Amino acid sequence: MKPKSCSFCGYRSNETPILVEGPGVNICSHCALIAIRFMIDKTKAYPEMMEELKKELKELSDHLHHVGTEI
Ligand SMILES: [Zn+2]
Numbered sequence: 328m329k330p331k332s333c334s335f336c337g338y339r340s341n342e343t344p345i346l347v348e349g350p351g352v353n354i355c356s357h358c359a360l361i362a363i364r365f366m367i368d369k370t371k372a373y374p375e376m377m378e379e380l381k382k383e384l385k386e387l388s389d390h391l392h393h394v395g396t397e398i
Pocket residue numbers: 333334335336337338354355356357358359
């Protein structure tokens with residue numbers, strides 16, 4: 328079977344440790360982090376959205392702390 332690849336950068340599942348699979352699209356850990364950075368930059372202009380994003384990032388940070396990985 329052909330390895331699945333990231334829909335954004337084209338990395339194949341055997342070249343990246345994490346590939347998140349969605350319906351018809353996949354994203355690798357590298358592109359997911361780029362997407363988060365992009366969202367943070369774009370959301371700066373929208374304070375209400377920024378609050379929501381901050382909450383989600385805080386939850387992510389708490390989750391990472393819970394599984395023993397700090398960012
Ligand atoms: Zn990628």
